Amino acid sequence: MRVGLHRIVSLILGIPLAMNQLMAQDRFPRPDFESEYSKPPINTPPPQSTFYEYLDVLILFLALSLASYLVLKKRSRNQIFLLSLFSLAYFGFWREGCICPIGSIQNTTLALFDAGYFIPLSAIAFFILPLIFALFFGRTFCAAVCPMGAAQELVLIKPHKVHPKVAAVLGLLPYAFLGAGVLFAATGAGFIICRLDPFVAFFRFGGEFKMILFGLLFLLVGLFYGRPYCRFLCPYGVLLGWASKFSKWHHSITPDQCTQCKLCEESCPFDAIDKPEPILSADEQKQAGSRLGKLIISTLVLAIVGGGIGYLVSMPMSKMHPTILLAERVMAEKNGLVEGTTLASRTFHESGKLTSDLLTEAQDLRAKFRTGTVLLFIFMGLVIGLKGIGVFFKRTNLDYESNRTDCFSCGRCFPYCPDEHERQKVLDQQKDLYESIG
Amino acid sequence: MNQLDNAPDVKVLFAISRGLIVLSLLVAIIVSTLVLANYYQIQRADVLNSPSLDLLRVELKERAQDTILREDVRSFHLLARKAYFNSLWQVKTGGYLILGSLIIFVLSLKVFNSVRRKLPDPNRYRITPDFLSFSHSVQTTILTAGGILFTSGLLVSILSFTQIPDPDNALSGLDDSIDLSQHWPAFRGPGGNGIAAHTDIPTDWDGPSGRNILWKTPIPRPGYSSPLVIKDQLFLSGGGASTREVYCFSTKNGELLWQQTVPNMLPPDAEFDYEFVDPGTGFAAPTMATDGKRVMAIFATGDLVCYTVSGDRAWGRNLGLLDNHYAHSSSLIVHENLCLVQYDSFENPRLIAIDISNGAIVWEVSRRTISWSSPILVHTGERMELILADSKSLSSYNPETGEQYWSNDCLSGEVGPSPAYTNGMVFCANEYAQGSGLQINGPGTDPPVEIMWQTTDYLPNTASPVAQGDYLIMATSGGMVSMLNTQSGEVYWQEYLGSGFYSSPIIVGNQVYLMDLEGKMFIFELSSSYELVNTCELGEPSSCTPAFMSGRIYIRSDKFLYCIGE
């Protein structure tokens, strides 16, 4: 029997951290008596020093380099896993999950759309570096540098396959999340990618109850379905997948020639191994061609219809912008549709701002939202259509290969290849030889 | 091949781990359910805000000295807090239990899986179905999901509604684009200079018979402040020692659109003597001012308050204890984003500029002495000047910075009338002192201002003079009206009209409207000889200055607000 020792150690390490965050729930409400007691002053933590920003970038760069080396040269699953533990500890618990490349999508977007927003250099570096590495080495960031990926790797105990149809549908979510994240950041509605980060509450030892539940849900699902967040929600994974598709070098299951022994076929818990498919007959090719034509037309139709739906949906979607939501509330109060006030509307009334100014601002924002939502739904139409078309193109390989877009380069499949065992033996022999020579 | 088959001691491990999986999962589920139930109970019960406790608190406010009641509230609150923290402790302990059981669950599962680990067996892998039909079904699923996504979007958009109007639709009552010169934004109209922008003003009405009285509406509380009019909204202030209020009436029908009680903003330790306020001035003598979006009102207590035209309170502040023996009566005036306050208290009289958007003081300058007149805001050729009187002098300031441009000691006594301005000349007058015509020489000149003429005949006590072109009109509280030449001070004519004037004359085109204390309006030509156009009775006494808008006059009598129109 061999229980992965490194996993148990890391799980035990995680216990006090997880306990801490549970302890950090419900804040103590202030006593409401007037007494001699003077409240201690509220101390605002000083801003993060730039030293840490640069250190983070340096560590990110080193971790990416090491991960790429371990995936492509060393081909060591254990070492990849250990590096991911370090990343979980450093980027997750020590740096409290911020800044991370996933969230940096929003910083970058906001910087592009809001001239008044100052984007820290570290945010740019965190956004760009993993993508550059993916262009050269595949998704080595996902393999061992992303703390969220590491957390999910830790809890994966009994992997099950997700039905291909379910996976295909769920696979649309990251695109929608990416599009929505960009839209919301561009319009200043907020950083929803961060707001819906299921793990940050764990990293920070506290958070909203519903977010902890959300995180627990992902961890529970992650026990049986590998990396559910990475596969079915992560917006940065979309970008990494695009970059990795064209990567110069990429992880390969076998260190040598694929002998099509099929031993690795079921080894990937993330369904990222493409199998060789038989060549289609002329008749089948004809069928496939005509379907491809239909799919291309469907894609165009979906994009156009999507644009129309986006136009209509912009109104309800824009209500997620706090200013628009406030304007809706203030007008509803004014028109007698609701009773009483909310904290936000009271604050507005006391601020001295004018309803007409608020409405003008809300109208401007809604116009921006309209453009953004139209583009988002056109994008989703294209994604849906192209995903359908993409099903055909999964079959171009002749050997067992990791799918360049979907593979996280985690290295789980390495030991399943007999050639890898052979390589290890040769390496060990070489090592013995060198040692005997002295 | 399964490891279990040939390792007997592993079988024990297998059984233990399986048992632990089931047990730990059960514990986790049960405790989670209890914790969730407890959590929602805390949320729902909201023990710290129990209605009974709130009631006790209200009672305590009324009986602040009741120590038994205070102790009761304390012990009740302590009990509530105990209950609250007990529940919190339960949630926390539950959290530990869940965490512990989940850890045991994960570890047992790992052991369980390790002992069951199988070697890969390619022969047992499911056969991939026919590629074309498989891909077809996946594609259909993806397209169906897309269809569902879009249809849901469509449904959501159909079911949603918004309260935010389209930008193309005019925002009734919320439109900010207002040219104030076409409205009545301050005491004596735009700039406070007493000249109406509109000339299509009625010349005939009769209050008692209702002729040309479009509507008449009661004003909830008294006050000598005059009306402001912006579009179809009219604003007034009123009040007394107990309550001060701001009113907004519809100019269409006189309906009271909103009414706001101004909170007392005096500091708790301020020793303001409510009895000391002269009833002849009252608590709401200063006329309000507006920038077209907000209205500001000031009261004898020194409370300055701002509301949006739709009645939302924007801000309010007390400007410090007002020590003024007739009570504060200087009206507010607006320049750009500033509300300018002539804040005349014996101790530390000041001119204060307040940021209309937030109520913050932008600048303030000390004044030598006080007065009961109001500032005017005029363009003197090269710059805007804020001109105001104190009991000794007439002074001019930069309305943006408070910098004093010039000052001239041409006044004395307790000055009530405000200055008047026309063609580079400014006029001021006060009963028992003198009336003066001053030439403003402009920036960089020495002297910047010089007295061209002075008179001591028939000077006003309350009603402010008004000037246009060659003509200057002054009306005394005794009923004498004088028309003077602005350049020389030469008297064109003097007539005893009416019962005395507190309301200020307003120039409408080539005519002057002047209402006496009985509410009788004298309309006469702005000319070198006295030519009466008409006299119209309101039927009620009035001391306020009317507001003139296109085709309409709005008059505040002691109790009512009148709209006159043909």
Ligand code: SF4
């Ligand atoms: S490295 Fe192998 S096991 Fe890991 S994701 Fe890629 S294909 Fe799957």
